[in-house]
Amino acid sequence: MAMTRFASSEASRGLLMVAPPALYALLLLAVPLAAIFAFSFWTQDFLTIDFTPTLKNYREAFSEPLYGELILRSVLIAGSVTLATVVLAFPIAYFVSFHVAPNRKSLWIFLITIPFWTSYLIRVFLWKVILGYNGVLNTTLQGLGLTEEPLTFILYNANAVVITLAHAFAPFAILPIFVALEKIDRSLIEAAQDLGENRVMTFIRVTLPLAVPGIVAATLIVFIPTIGDYVTPRLVGGPNGLMIANMIQTQFLKLNNAPMGATLAVIAMTVVTVIALLFIWLNRKWLRARS
Template sequence: MGPPALYALLMLAVPLATIFAYTFWTQDGLTIDRTLTFSNYREAFNDPLYRQLMLRSVWIAGAVTLATVMTAFPIAYFVSFHVPQRRKALWIFLITIPFWTSYLIRVFLWKVILGYNGVLNTTLLGLGIIDEPLSFILYNANAVVITLAHAFAPFAILPIFVALEKIDRSLLEASRDLGETHLTTFLRVTLPLAMPGIVAAALIVFIPTIGDYVTPRLVGGPDGLMIANMIQTQYLRLNDAPMGATLAVLAMAIVAVISALVFLASRLTARIWA
């Protein structure tokens, strides 16, 4: 355990501790004033811009997580319960195909699809469904949610699929033999047993989404920027590493609290179902 522990300490613990230490320092021109202070935290809590970006990041990440899990579950359920065993590997292979292309290419493709004269607006105009191009689907939070939901869909499908595959099919047969319908069997047997996969998918999507800055920068516009974009600005444009570190620590704290609440809620739900 020695070498892996040392590697984790050097690559994870030391950088995080360094970032945390920066939050108590201030930027003095091109140098760092290492006098301990809580001014960065006071500014982060009192500045309405930082609060707005933090709340928007949580809202976008939550919307992406909800949309991704709700669209991923039917796909995982179909592959697990309705695809023959010999073809499941092929379906999983097809689900991972988006990983073959660059993340940036997928984001730019969504710009082409959602643009004012993009594929979606052109199609809707050609079908006569709309009279003028839709302007609310690009360069705002909606575009960020759509793009991130597509990008993280495989991350949600795979853990849900694994959880569904572990369900003993005889339990479903026993439920039907005891008089339950397909719907009640799903609600009382399948869904509770699949909950670990759903929770894992939600956390896998939510945690990286709240820290994404590429997608908001490319398709979000002014109304779609998130806290990660402000962290990047603090480090690279404003040359204020302590404030950037403070915002990063606060974002990590929010993610940790929300993740803990989701975990506790899932445990409580499991007990209620039991």
């Protein structure tokens, strides 16, 4: 029938068009992820891989306290980074959306995104320079007479990782919140004030709930890549600031134990996915409870 021919011709043109990127993602993302998953059930002895499926890697991952500690620390650090980044970012997004003249908004967003596009490695290294024992912050504080001794709690530990990552992911948090705030119809704010709410209560009852989608997006966008970050813990984290990505790298490149690395990667991915889904689920539930 002609109608099905037409429908299928549109569908086939669409599928043909989407095929190159889809096949690319299939070959270079789906296949490798499947391979990682398969690897996690195999074992390696030096350079030979034993293809017998086993849960040995998972048993080891769960029994060896170091792995658990690294994963827990990664989650905690990523959580702290996310919290710090989003809390610090919200006022900026709010300021740009509500207090900056419309024709200057693009400029502000541009100013906020520029640092993000400069070499990540060098930026992280510069935080090391700023936070170090003889670093910019300590010499400045001592020079001003605010501190006697250099502060040591700010480098080579989890604090340094949090500060550095909060800086690195700032635009990722600001932009989604900004977009959500921009979408708010300004007459809603006026309506709330017209109905007798003061500015604080208007913010709490109208602006904040409407910004929730942006906050959720910001949280996920910061949390997911942060938990797998490698550079920052290595450069400024010290031995107690290392995270799961560093261990995955060690397993693959230093210990030549790809199956264990794959197992840790699968566990890390699972943890990320579970936390992300849990977060989305809690959010949905909260939104539903409100409405």
